[in-house]
Amino acid sequence: xxxxxxxxxxxxxxxxxxxxxxxxxxxxxxxxxxxxxxxxxxxxxxxxxxxxxxxxxxxxxxxxxxxxxxxxxxxxx
Numbered sequence: 001x002x003x004x005x006x007x008x009x010x011x012x013x014x015x016x017x018x019x020x021x022x023x024x025x026x027x028x029x030x031x032x033x034x035x036x037x038x039x040x041x042x043x044x045x046x047x048x049x050x051x052x053x054x055x056x057x058x059x060x061x062x063x064x065x066x067x068x069x070x071x072x073x074x075x076x077x
Contacts, residue, residue, distance in 0.1 A: 009047070014040045 013019075014036030018028070032040060 009050075009052075011043055 014032040016030040016032055016036060018024075018030055020033065
C-alpha cells in the first residue's frame, strides 16, 4: 500500500479593514489592506515554487481575479 495521496493547500483571504475591526464580512467584497496585499504577494512568491494542478478561488463578486490572485493566473479554473 504505497499510494501517494494528493497535497491540498488552503489559503484564507488577506487582511481587510473589517477583519481588523472584528467585523464579519460574509459576502461583502472588501479590498485588502496594504498589509493584506503584502501578505498575498508573499504567498504568491511561496506558491510559485510549487507545481499546482488547479487553483479554486472563492470570489465574492463576479469580477475577475483580485490583484492578490494575479500570480496564480495559470492555474485559475
